[in-house]
Amino acid sequence: MRARLARLIVDRMLDQVPVRAIYPDGTVRGAGAADSPALQIVRPQAMFERLARSPKIGLGESYMAGDWTVADGTDLGELMTPFAARLTELIPPQLTRFRRVVDRRLPRRTRNTPAGSRDNISAHYDLSNELFAAFLDPSMSYSSALFEQVDEELETAQHRKVERILDLAGVGPGSRVLEVGAGWGTLAIAAARRGALVTGIGLAIEQVNLARKRAAEAGLTDRIDLRLEDYRSVTGTYDAIVSVEMIEAVGEEYWPTYFRALEGLLAPGGTIAIQAILMDHDRLLATRNSYGWIQKYIFPGGLIPSRTAIDQTVAAHTSLTVEEDFRFGPDYAETLRRWRHRFQANSAAVRAEGFDETFQRTWEFYLAYCEAGFASGYLDVAQLSLRRRS
Missing domain, CATH: 3.40.50.150 (Vaccinia Virus protein VP39)
Structure with a gap:
């Protein structure tokens, strides 16, 4: 359930960013043109489960694990820049109230x-x-x-x-x-x-x-x-x-x-x-x-x-x-x-x-x-x- 919700949120975010996300079944999401930066989602279930468990950490962990990568001809920095430029706008306002629930506090160690x-x-x-x-x-x-x-x-x-x-x-x-x-x-x-x-x-x-x-x-x-x-x-x-x-x-x-x-x-x-x-x-x-x-x-x-x-x-x-x-x-x-x-x-x-x-x-x-x-x-x-x- 959480993974499905994470996918809905991510797809909505993608529709606001000039990039493309390519799913294994060929589905393409994103507001980017055909020559825009593209990410290749390799294991969507694993990726969205990681994002659901920890929104601030899951994206990076998914890349580390190979759940997603860059499509051929795409530079990773160029792919990530449009997201950074719109970071404060991409999260729906009604979800920001849950920040305290999903954020993990800094470890005392x-x-x-x-x-x-x-x-x-x-x-x-x-x-x-x-x-x-x-x-x-x-x-x-x-x-x-x-x-x-x-x-x-x-x-x-x-x-x-x-x-x-x-x-x-x-x-x-x-x-x-x-x-x-x-x-x-x-x-x-x-x-x-x-x-x-x-x-x-x-x-x-x-x-x-x-x-x-x-x-x-x-x-x-x-x-x-x-x-x-x-x-x-x-x-x-x-x-x-x-x-x-x-x-x-x-x-x-x-x-x-x-x-x-x-x-x-x-x-x-x-x-x-x-x-x-x-x-x-x-x-x-x-x-x-x-x-x-x-x-x-x-x-x-x-x-x-x-x-x-x-x-x-x-x-x-x-x-x-x-x-x-x-x-x-x-x-x-x-x-x-x-x-x-x-x-x-x-x-x-x-x-x-x-x-x-x-x-x-x-x-x-x-x-x-x-x-x-x-x-x-x-x-x-x-x-x-x-x-x-x-």
């Missing part, structure tokens, strides 16, 4: 306590350095690039992003820099090459070890100190604090702690520069307490903030204020598209690392899901500068 943060970060970033190398550019930058033109090399666009946020933070010769969430060391190396003294922290052992190796290969170990450390335990004073797409892993409960910690480490006259994925505030309020596919399979403990939430948090808990807000969401859609295509092209290398077909379908869906969010404008990304209020 994914809270971003100091111990929980280590587990959550390790679950994603310690999968394998070789896995990430299979789809990232040689700079190993796992955040949005900044393009001047769409056909330029991804590595060039990634270095532009790094240099821009270092400029935003005022990093120069002699600057004492703290990077919160140092990744594989690309930004720390760039800052050290400007003559800065850099402390970089992270919680993923695999990442920190490779970042240290890359800093040594660059001949910069005397200017870069990379630590396996939580932001809550850092001490010292820094002229510039930089954090690229790390706030998404902090969790709403700890946003005040995060900004208070950064403020406490900031030298007088210093600047904090963060790169953050953002969503509209009304969407944050509607989804912040529910458990979704991304949180279950990709980023446990993750939550994307809104600009309003950041402003409210820093106003209530710190003397900081946001001074600059530079947006480049479409660049993230392009970044994700390139990652996904490279991931697919290197599927044999991914498989050789021990990641099976289900894992690969999981990550293809993850990258396309995020790409659609940015391509549709549902998500955005910004570089923000924060300073103490006068």
Whole structure:
């Protein structure tokens, strides 16, 4: 009964979106023309049962299991973008009242306590350095690039992003820099090459070890100190604090702690520069307490903030204020598209690392899901500068 109801709802949604859904018996639903993106439903009963059990998780799980796939000639990101663009319109208003019934609450085990943060970060970033190398550019930058033109090399666009946020933070010769969430060391190396003294922290052992190796290969170990450390335990004073797409892993409960910690480490006259994925505030309020596919399979403990939430948090808990807000969401859609295509092209290398077909379908869906969010404008990304209020 629930599966039949799920099919009725999905078919109604399809009739509002310029795509096609092709059933095994040849039935076609959707408002798309003959050349529009198409999804091939392989096992409709299994797919609709998954959707009925968990509307927010079932679609991704159905793709992971092979219950549906893309039809020949269709790109997964292009297929998902029209749905993301109409997400708030597709659910019939009379069904939104049942949100509390179908939404699963966030598991307490994914809270971003100091111990929980280590587990959550390790679950994603310690999968394998070789896995990430299979789809990232040689700079190993796992955040949005900044393009001047769409056909330029991804590595060039990634270095532009790094240099821009270092400029935003005022990093120069002699600057004492703290990077919160140092990744594989690309930004720390760039800052050290400007003559800065850099402390970089992270919680993923695999990442920190490779970042240290890359800093040594660059001949910069005397200017870069990379630590396996939580932001809550850092001490010292820094002229510039930089954090690229790390706030998404902090969790709403700890946003005040995060900004208070950064403020406490900031030298007088210093600047904090963060790169953050953002969503509209009304969407944050509607989804912040529910458990979704991304949180279950990709980023446990993750939550994307809104600009309003950041402003409210820093106003209530710190003397900081946001001074600059530079947006480049479409660049993230392009970044994700390139990652996904490279991931697919290197599927044999991914498989050789021990990641099976289900894992690969999981990550293809993850990258396309995020790409659609940015391509549709549902998500955005910004570089923000924060300073103490006068």
